[in-house]
Amino acid sequence: MLYYLYDGTFEGFLTAVFDVYYRKEIPGRIVTAETALPLFTDIHNVITAKDKAERVFQGLQKKISQSAIHMLYICYLSEIQDIERILLRYIQKALTSPVSIEINFADDDVLTLSKIYKKVLNERTHLVQFVRFQKTADGMYFALTDPVYNVLPLCADFFQDRYADQQWLIYDSRRNFGLYYDLTETEIVRFEHPPVDLKTGSIVREQQDDDEKAFQDLWKEYLQSITIQSRKNLRLQRQFMPQRFWKYLIEK
Secondary structure, three states, rough: HHHEOOOOOOHHHHHHHHHHHOOOOHHHHEOOOOOOOOOOOEEOOOOOHHOOOHHHHHHHHHOOOOHHHHHHHHHOOOOOOOOHHHHHHHHHHHOOOOOEEEEEOOOHHHHHHHHHHHHHHHHHHHHHHHHOOOEEEEOOEEEEEEEOOHHHHHHHHHHHHHHHOOOOOEEOOOOEEEEEEEOEEEEEEOOOOOOOOOOOOOOOOHHHHOOOOHHHHHHHHHHHHHHOHOOOOOHHHHHHHHHHHHHOOOOO
């Protein structure tokens, strides 16, 4: 089986699509370098090139709408197994079809991507809803999260607009990167050893603001005081607030 290895970026994936057409071959899989490969595998190393990616992008613009191209990027962020191969098939169909395929839900790949698209956007909505900030000793607000899909890049504009007057850092513990806003712009940051308990999301005590622990205790007391124990419905809570987010919710 032929494997295409790329750098894990969307631009790198589009470069891989360009190479598929240029080399006139169909890879069995398109994977990142971290993927474990079987022995005696044929490999093509994709070297990310902006001009190649741009040519694929321009070709898609002639065949499908801007929203459909954005949908491809959203689905790419799902990181589900073999998403690259599904996207490649969609792109091949889009480029060869005389009419737009984006609403042809009778096609398996179109239908599959539409479902993935909805799941990723739902996860993005959950992340926006369930992020909980903690104030650090230097006045920055920090939050840890662990989304199923790689949706943090989709949240940058929302948090920058919503908290434009505060320095904040939202960190994805699963993918080991975060978004840091310095009151001017948002950038991607990475920590070799994040200063936080990855099980609870709590920053180390020495780096907490002096009043942070008191505010957390007050928030928990408030939630307990308004809870009507006889009407507590954990099943309904899990429906509206997926349990995977609970570990980083201060009130939980």
